[in-house]
Amino acid sequence: MIPATFDYARPASVEDACRALSDAGEDAKVLAGGQSLMPLLRLRLAYPDALIDLDRVDGLREIRDAGDSLVIGAMATHHQVIHDPLVREHAPLIAQATETVADPAVRHRGTFGGSLAHADPAGDLPAVALALDAVCLVRSVRGEREIPASEFFVDWMTSAMEPDELLVGVRVPKLDAGWGVHYEKFHRTAQAWAIVGIACAVRRNGDGIEEARVALTCMGPVPVRANAVEIAVQGRPASEETFRTAAAQAPAGTEPPTDLHGSSEYRTHLATVLTARALAAAAG
Structure with missing residues (x-):
């Protein structure tokens, strides 16, 4: 099928993306890897007024060491997460679970943050984030806030983010060598x-x-x-x-x-x- 008509924005920064979301109102969707959203658009199970494409936004693919935790950018792909040495050393459960996601083609396009924001209870990564006491980092034109994974998933395919909020990263506490x-x-x-x-x-x-x-x-x-x-x-x-x-x-x-x-x-x-x-x- 062909998706319904929508406005399209392709911001180049997090600030521009937040402004685009705010301007679009409640009937907007964010496009990350698109592996979950595109089928919904084609089947018209989702028909947003606006689509905010994050592909050109700088800085959201970084995975960095933050002392006692890792910060995984929301646009880091599954393939990137699987092979990142910091993730494999300090959050191996994420790497292990991500290896089971779909197939190589999906893992090269799908994103870590997209899987969490999609909030599908059959998805692999929401349960992993919950088990690891991860914290979701969200931003809007109103500022930043942190949402623990235990509070992030509120219903079937529904997260605690407001319509104008953007998931920019996830902070994951490191596991030391004593954990299996x-x-x-x-x-x-x-x-x-x-x-x-x-x-x-x-x-x-x-x-x-x-x-x-x-x-x-x-x-x-x-x-x-x-x-x-x-x-x-x-x-x-x-x-x-x-x-x-x-x-x-x-x-x-x-x-x-x-x-x-x-x-x-x-x-x-x-x-x-x-x-x-x-x-x-x-x-x-």
């Missing part, structure tokens, strides 16, 4: 969305688990932090029995959907099985 990570994903084919995904980071203390962070993909209208699992493994020995028992708590507080890919009950079962696998892999 794993992203476990179940999908129909190699290029499909996750039916269920588990983002997991575990810090061991000898033979025991000192701390764990677990977040679930596609188990509700937003990514879900599995707090009950984290509590269940803390201070326990790193064993299959511990992981199996804790994983039984994974569905707590979730609202798994029923769709063409699986029932709510099926997703509940997958969440339990995959969480045990992810904990065991992250714990080494």
Whole structure:
């Protein structure tokens, strides 16, 4: 199909992009890599009055060391994130999960910030951002603000950003060498969305688990932090029995959907099985 008519702006700076968003009003969309937005436009599931193209905006593709955290520019592509040495050293869970996103063509065009701003609960990276306590950096003509990942995703494909706000980067706390990570994903084919995904980071203390962070993909209208699992493994020995028992708590507080890919009950079962696998892999 052919997209509906819209105004088009291609700003060259963040300031110009913010002004364009402010001038466009509430019915504007931001174009980053376009891998999620373009199909919606073609099917007329989205029909904005204005489209703000960020391709020429300087500075949004940078990945930099910010002391105890990394700042990943919103326009950094998936391919760039996967191969960046800072990400692989200090936030390996992001690199690991990003490697599972779609196919090479999508990963070369799709962006880290676009995946988060799109706020699809079946997307891989929102759950990872939640597990890592990431903070989203947004800007508008009114100024800047920071939104923790725990507050950023508010509903299905809906974020906490205001219509005139632009996601410019994501601050991710570094994980030290004591952490192990794993992203476990179940999908129909190699290029499909996750039916269920588990983002997991575990810090061991000898033979025991000192701390764990677990977040679930596609188990509700937003990514879900599995707090009950984290509590269940803390201070326990790193064993299959511990992981199996804790994983039984994974569905707590979730609202798994029923769709063409699986029932709510099926997703509940997958969440339990995959969480045990992810904990065991992250714990080494």
